[in-house]
Amino acid sequence: MPHDILLCSDATHPDVMLGLFDFTIAPTLLLYAYVPAIFLSLLMGFFIARHQTSFLLPSRLFLLTTIFFSLYLVNDTLQWIAIPAPLVHFSWQLILLIKTLLLLLCYYFVYTFVVGRDLPFRQKTFLACLLVPVLLILPTTLNIAIFNLTDCESESGWFYYYIYILEAVMATLIIHLIVTHKTAKDSAVSHSKQARLLGSGAVAFIFFLFATDFIGEYTGVFKILLIAPIGMLIFLMLIAFLIVRYNAFNMKLLAAQALIVIIVTLVGSQLFFIKSTTNFILTTLTLLSTAIAGYYLVRSVKREVKQREEIQELAKLLGKANDRLTKLDQQKSEFVSIASHQLRSPLTSMMGYASMLGDGSYGKLPVKAQEAAVRIEESSRLMAQSVEDYLNVSRIEAGHMQYNLSDFSLRDQASHITDDIRPLALRRGVVMLFRTDLSSTGVVHADKGKTEQIIHNLINNALKYTPQGTITVIVRDDVPLKKVYVDITDTGIGMSEETIEHLFSKFGRGKNANSTNIHGTGLGLYTALKLAEAMGGAITAHSKGEGEGSRFTLELPLAS
Amino acid sequence: MDVRSIILICGMLLATIVTVAATYYQTIVLGDFEYYEIAEEESE
Numbered sequence: 001m002p003h004d005i006l007l008c009s010d011a012t013h014p015d016v017m018l019g020l021f022d023f024t025i026a027p028t029l030l031l032y033a034y035v036p037a038i039f040l041s042l043l044m045g046f047f048i049a050r051h052q053t054s055f056l057l058p059s060r061l062f063l064l065t066t067i068f069f070s071l072y073l074v075n076d077t078l079q080w081i082a083i084p085a086p087l088v089h090f091s092w093q094l095i096l097l098i099k100t101l102l103l104l105l106c107y108y109f110v111y112t113f114v115v116g117r118d119l120p121f122r123q124k125t126f127l128a129c130l131l132v133p134v135l136l137i138l139p140t141t142l143n144i145a146i147f148n149l150t151d152c153e154s155e156s157g158w159f160y161y162y163i164y165i166l167e168a169v170m171a172t173l174i175i176h177l178i179v180t181h182k183t184a185k186d187s188a189v190s191h192s193k194q195a196r197l198l199g200s201g202a203v204a205f206i207f208f209l210f211a212t213d214f215i216g217e218y219t220g221v222f223k224i225l226l227i228a229p230i231g232m233l234i235f236l237m238l239i240a241f242l243i244v245r246y247n248a249f250n251m252k253l254l255a256a257q258a259l260i261v262i263i264v265t266l267v268g269s270q271l272f273f274i275k276s277t278t279n280f281i282l283t284t285l286t287l288l289s290t291a292i293a294g295y296y297l298v299r300s301v302k303r304e305v306k307q308r309e310e311i312q313e314l315a316k317l318l319g320k321a322n323d324r325l326t327k328l329d330q331q332k333s334e335f336v337s338i339a340s341h342q343l344r345s346p347l348t349s350m351m352g353y354a355s356m357l358g359d360g361s362y363g364k365l366p367v368k369a370q371e372a373a374v375r376i377e378e379s380s381r382l383m384a385q386s387v388e389d390y391l392n393v394s395r396i397e398a399g400h401m402q403y404n405l406s407d408f409s410l411r412d413q414a415s416h417i418t419d420d421i422r423p424l425a426l427r428r429g430v431v432m433l434f435r436t437d438l439s440s441t442g443v444v445h446a447d448k449g450k451t452e453q454i455i456h457n458l459i460n461n462a463l464k465y466t467p468q469g470t471i472t473v474i475v476r477d478d479v480p481l482k483k484v485y486v487d488i489t490d491t492g493i494g495m496s497e498e499t500i501e502h503l504f505s506k507f508g509r510g511k512n513a514n515s516t517n518i519h520g521t522g523l524g525l526y527t528a529l530k531l532a533e534a535m536g537g538a539i540t541a542h543s544k545g546e547g548e549g550s551r552f553t554l555e556l557p558l559a560s
Numbered sequence: 561m562d563v564r565s566i567i568l569i570c571g572m573l574l575a576t577i578v579t580v581a582a583t584y585y586q587t588i589v590l591g592d593f594e595y596y597e598i599a600e601e602e603s604e
């Protein structure tokens with residue numbers, strides 16, 4: 001070391017780096033606290049500046065902020081480890097300038113991010129005016145009044161306290177910016193949240209700068225400055241969160257990437273205070289294995305994210321296709337509804353006139369002509385039933401079906417319907433039985449007309465598929481469950497499990513329906529189920545298999 | 561960014577560089593600063 005340079009008298013250690021720096025003076029945790037902070041902030045600054053694609057100003061200002069923050073930490077490190085007194089003094093002098101520029105840049109960055117455009121010229125001039133006094137007094141004793149060679153520490157001049165005012169002004173301006181931005185009508189909700197988070201991070205950063213400096217200045221315990229980077233780390237974490245959560249800066253960052261970088265930095269930073277060689281080797285190995293594992297983890301997460309994005313894209317396309325199909329389905333339902341209405345009127349006339357011809361209202365017809373008239377009437381009735389089914393389906397699907405709910409006895413209704421159908425069943429060689437197993441009155445809360453339609457449908461269905469045998473209608477209840485059931489059990493052709501699965505779907509018919517030449521649209525059970533469900537009930541079907549008969553159960557809510 | 565802003569920023573940048581250079585010259589090259597190591601030693 002040259003002898004004509006004044007040296008800090010606390011630098012007594014023989015191993016002095018480059019004749020300028022003595023690390024033994026510094027607190028043990030100095031590098032542990034500062035190096036990761038510098039590394040993380042610069043990494044984040046360059047990462048954002050490199051990846052942002054539109055409106056580059058905020059990312060560039062953020063990069064400048066991180067560079068000045070790193071300069072601030074490097075300058076502070078110099079104060080701890082530099083031995084030549086003029087160098088230490090110079091670095092004490094620079095604090096005011098670096099901190100001022102850091103604060104101004106921080107505000108400039110937050111403004112451009114929150115508002116989305118450059119700072120107006122008037123505000124830039126205002127910021128420049130705040131910088132001018134710092135430039136004017138930087139080399140004077142108003143900045144650093146006295147320098148103590150004993151411990152290479154300085155005594156601030158009265159103007160140094162200007163930095164506190166500046167910190168307060170910048171924090172106030174940022175808070176004002178966030179609050180006014182929040183109330184702006186044109187700002188999106190997510191951007192308001194981003195603005196609030198970013199602003200909070202910036203204020204936390206300024207607060208830590210202020211608090212550590214203020215406490216250090218007044219207590220003389222400058223080690224407190226070692227926790228100043230915490231503010232920046234909060235700021236960086238919030239920015240990383242904004243990128244991961246909201247794609248801030250229009251860029252993508254995976255949470256896994258951010259976490260791996262943090263873990264590697266934390267492990268790596270331990271290398272700066274480890275003294276033992278064994279520990280150093282172990283920590284280096286840990287660092288390497290963490291970095292390698294992290295690399296593969298990030299690669300795998302990236303692949304998964306890519307796959308997820310592709311699936312989301314496909315789901316979007318599928319959603320669009322579904323919307324188109326729904327529209328087409330609606331149009332089809334409307335068409336069926338209109339067409340069915342048009343068909344129903346002439347069919348009613350045909351049925352009426354065929355019936356009148358058949359019963360001799362227009363004079364006695366020859367036997368063959370009478371048979372023809374009866375056939376016309378029957379066919380018209382079947383056709384009218386089909387049209388009614390189509391109409392019901394289109395009403396249900398369009399949501400136009402009206403329900404008049406009231407309390408009525410399901411037992412009486414089922415009994416009447418059974419009585420009505422019994423003569424027809426007997427003509428076909430089917431015996432119809434009716435039983436009740438009720439512990440309540442059997443009064444349900446439903447639409448009477450729709451319930452009658454459902455029971456008719458189920459019994460007619462049983463009749464269709466029972467060439468001969470018995471159909472039993474049982475009305476029972478389950479009071480604790482508040483339900484009343486109508487079981488329609490037949491000894492007909494039965495059905496397989498597979499058939500039952502598709503039985504209630506639109507146009508779903510029994511497997512044997514076509515082979516046995518049974519007339520039907522395949523909409524009866526579908527309509528019945530939809531009607532029952534709309535009234536808070538259900539319909540279920542059971543069969544032991546083909547040739548084993550079937551059981552259909554209508555379930556409706558017991559009236560309270 | 562408009563021309564006025566560029567002129568302002570360049571001006572402030574230049575002023576900053578000049579100030580830092582001046583401070584460096586005064587403190588490091590000339591060694592012109594006040595210190596009180598001797599005063600302390602005397603009092604001891």
